[in-house]
Amino acid sequence: MKGCIVKKGKRYYIKYRFRGQQIWKAAGTRKVDAERMLVEIISKINNGQYFEPKKITFAEFAKKWLSEYAEGAVKPSTLESYEYIFRVHLIPFFGESELATITPEDVQTYVSLKRKEGKLSPKTINNTLVPLKEMFKHAVRWGYLRENPAAYVEKPRVPHKEMDFLTHEEVRLFLEHTPEEYYALFLTAIMTGMRRGELLAMKWGNLDWNRGQYFVKESLYRGSFIEPKSPKSRRAINLAPTLLETLRQHKLKQDVERLILGPDYQELDLIFCTKEGKPLDPDNLVKRVFHRILDAAGIRRIRFHDLRHTYASLLIAQGESPKYIQNQLGHASIQTTLDRYGHLMPDAHKEAAERLDKSLFGPTKLNHFIPSGRKMVEIPEKNRKISGSGPT
Structure with missing residues (x-):
């Protein structure tokens, strides 16, 4: 591969061919700089390391990516969220910049600026980075970038927020103050853990009375029925007898x-x-019904989504396995279940060691026994207080 240097006026230019195309580049006013630039480029071309990015602005590529990829690859609700993030946050910052000139430092500056503005929470800032990283990833695949400038951006730390849920007593109190016309709805929310959109999209045809199961197949989003959040969200949820009977009565009134x-x-x-x-209006349901019930029952204002956490906490309290809880809630992986509810499980399983004791040795209390050879020897009461830290 060869190239040449051309002088026009007081400036030098280098000329070379790459993938069948002739490329000109300005190289400054000194011939030595032009020679050095040409040698480096030719060397990279010969070694297969050269990359010539396509010229396009951030805003132009964002429009291209949204229409040619995101529109057919993500759910309508996700696409709407992405479009909002680009329109309100990303394009105002990166918009007119050449895509190929955006650096990791630029992305970190964006994060820092958003954090200093104080208008967005750390979690929301991190959410804006999701479509940004995904778009840059496709820019690399499509030959617009050599590498993803957002790949190693340092995200703002999201403060830990304690999960809220209703206790057994609060559930009873809540249901006692629930109007009759909404009783079946809120009992279903508490006893299935369905997401609000899934709950409001429930159809009689998806309820198996004989098996006592409901099959989640749709979700309500802005008045339209869409696919559930993830493939795992399409699931069969076991319904308790009390809930089934309540739904039967609800159906009679509806008929x-x-x-x-x-x-x-x-x-x-x-x-x-x-x-x-x-379909019920989700926002009106929360503001005009859910909040009023909480107020009437004297319960703190929790989110509607916390009824889902309430269901999970009830299952954990009665000793159900994490795998069962994952399946009922429709989590994509059991790790999600453990990350979200693992801190509730030690309390539910605190008697596990005692149950193991009883299964191996019977009801006898063995907490004052130590092994000696092959025999279990009881420590006399007067010798049970031993100083020191024990064996190391």
């Missing part, structure tokens, strides 16, 4: 309302809906 309205009833097969059969 009466359907007959009264006749053709004015919108038949969508929804379990929880308006009196006309239409």
